[in-house]
Amino acid sequence: METKYIFFTGGVVSSVGKGVTAAAVGRLLKERGFKVAVQKLDPYINVDPGTMSPYQHGEVFVLDDGAETDLDLGHYERFIDIRLNHVCNITTGQVYAEVIQKERRGDYLGGTIQVIPHITNEIKRRIGLVAKTTGAEIVLVEVGGTVGDIESQPFLEAIRQLRGDLGRENTLYIHVTWLTYIGATGELKTKPTQHSVRELRSIGISPDIIVARSDFPVEPSLLDKIALFCDVEKRAVVPMVTTSTLYEVPLLCEQVKIGEYILERMRLEARTQPNWNSWKKLVEEIHREKPVVKIALVGKYVELHDAYMSVREALKHAALHLGVDVDIQWVHSADLEKNKGWDDIYAADGVLVPGGFGSRGIEGKIMAIRHARENKVPYLGLCLGMQLMVVEFGRHIFGDDKTNSTEFDRTASHPVIDLLPEQRTISDMGGTMRLGLYPCHLQPGTRAAQAYQVEKVEERHRHRFEFNNDYRQVYEEQGMLFSGLSPDGTLVEICELKDHPFMISSQFHPEFLSRPNRPHPLFSAFVAAVCERAGVETRPLAIGMPDESA
Known part of the structure; x- marks a missing residue:
């Protein structure tokens, strides 16, 4: 069959939910037997989000091939259970860089570039x-962005042209818009949506489907009004009311028959009948009242929870499948240095330190790790969280607070974390780290091997620094196990403490491969240890949803 394309645009406000809607629609189509992929067009001029502050753009989601991408690709992969690649995230920076490079080579034969x-x-x-x-x-x-943004205009023009290039039956436009609510009168208003669609139509794109997002129930009369004023079929205007969990969105899309309308409009027939039993069971379990465990997430960007989107979701996935709820205590590591936020640390049944860069708040993270080690509190470290676990343990065994990573102190007395050898001659910051999927061999008899239940795994990386192997012997003698290694044995991928109920860290980012139907083994093992410490009985959930991404 000819490739079909569905384009999603946003109106009225940003962060309206296009990414989740696209992911949910992708799941609908997969349930009907089609192979789908999703692409994000980002209008910013950065080449990728890899060098952007998480405060600017949330987390950087890393793919198998090492592409540093927008966090929406995490939604796509989690909802649809697929693996995407670097072409699935385009930025204005990438586009202009390519065109300018071609012009410099003379590929345009002296033409004016427009x-x-x-x-x-x-x-x-x-x-x-x-x-x-x-x-x-x-x-x-x-x-990405909102209709009317000057940055988005080239992308909108390109998708407008594609209808002419590909044919009407091979293209579909879905406009996700926001219905504003006037509190004084208790009314939802459609006028901003009408203006948004008018703006879209002024550049030559008429939406085929309008998804009306709202925090309040949408009356049928409002949907009829949108259909009338925006020239869209009544059944193609669908309400999407904010839900308590994102994973309910595919079920809402199925309920309003978006999938059926898309297939009809694109002249396709479903190959399989959608089976939502497992997904419904998942959502029912999310809504079920469950015992709660507290986990302190100690980071430096905690004001913006999207900076740790995948970590948050991976914790939820693991807790869900163990029959518990997780209450994440968002602890700013810099506050710990000022003797603030410790009540959340003391009350937590587990401590997690995620990835990050830069020296701000580092000592606060080390203090939280020391608390977890000394008080036998379950601990999970991710990337930087592993490196700081190594630093904290080094300060303990050497009795020297100058033990550090050379990322933070180039004059460290014990540089237990150092640059990867291949990083030492690199000056550019963007796209130059150890990125993407790499193999890891697990050491028999370790907690990591027990969690994974296999001998070899492949995980996604994003780092410049590594454990300094000059210290491997002394660390082993003092009780640290290097339970995951690169195939040649030179790179420490996972470390854990022998005499601790659960203190494990990984150099990679396991959160990127966690799925709602298939929680990541390290997160599952961590949350299970947290439950054991809290005295909370687990009730593992069996929903029969195998690995579908292979």
């Missing part, structure tokens, strides 16, 4: 790469 056709042609070329590299039959494309 937004149309040169920039839009490059955007279209990159959209076309998704199906070629993934084999997807249906490609869902989300345009």
Whole structure:
């Protein structure tokens, strides 16, 4: 079959939920037997979010091939249970860099380079790469930002042109918009949505489906009004009321029959009947009242929870499948240095230190790790969280607070964490770390091996620094196990403490491979240890949803 394309645009406000909607629609189509992939078009001029502050853009989601991408790709992978690649995230920076490089080489034969056709042609070329590299039959494309943003105009023009290039039956436009609520009168208003659609139509795109997002129930009369004023079929205007859990969104999309309308509009027939039994059971379990355990997440960007989106979701996945709820205590590591926030640490049944960069708040994280080690509190460290566990343990065994990572102190008396050898001649910051999927061999008899129940795994990385092997022998003698190693044995991937109920850290980011139907083994083992410390009985959930991403 010819590749079909569904384009998602947003109106009225940003963060309206395009990414989750696209992910949910992708799940609907997968349930009907189609192979799907999703692409995000980001209008910022950065080449990728890898060098951006998490305060600016939330977490950086890393793919198998090492691409540093927008956090929406995490939604796509988790909801649809697929593996995406680097062509699934395009930025304005990437597009202009490619066009300018071609111009410098003389590829345009002296022509004047313009937004149309040169920039839009490059955007279209990159959209076309998704199906070629993934084999997807249906490609869902989300345009970042809001209609009316000057940055988004080249992307909108490119997807407008694609209807002419590909044909009406092979393209579909879905506009996700926000219904504003006037508190004084208790009314939902459609006028901003009408203006948003008018703006979209002024550039030549008429939406085929309008998803009306709202925090309040939407009356049918409002949907009829949107259909009338925006020239869309009544059944193609669908309400999407905010839910208590994102994982309910696919079920809401199924309920309003978006999947059926899309197939009809694109002249497709379902190959399989959707089976939502497992997904419904998942959502029912989320809503069920369960015992609660507290986990302190000690980070430096905790004001913006999206900075740790995948970590948060991975904790929820693990807790869900153990039959408990997790109450995440968001603890700012810099506050710990000022003797603030310790009540949350003391009250927590587990401590987690996620990844990050820079020296701010580092000592606070080390203090939290020391608390977990000394008080036998379950601990999980991720990337930087592993490196700081190594630093804290080194300060303990050497009795020297100058023990450190050379990232933070180049004159450290014991540089137990140091640059990867291949990083020492690199000056550019963007896209130059150890990125993507790498193998890890697990050591028999360790807690890590017990968690995974296999001998070899592959995990996603994003780091420049590593454990300094000059200290491996002394650490082993003092009770640290290196339970996961690179195939050649040179790179420490997982470390754990022998005489601790659960103190494990990984150099990689296991959170990127956690799924709602298949929690990551390290997170499951960690939450199980937290439950044991809290005296909470677990009730493992069996929902029969196997690994579908292979």
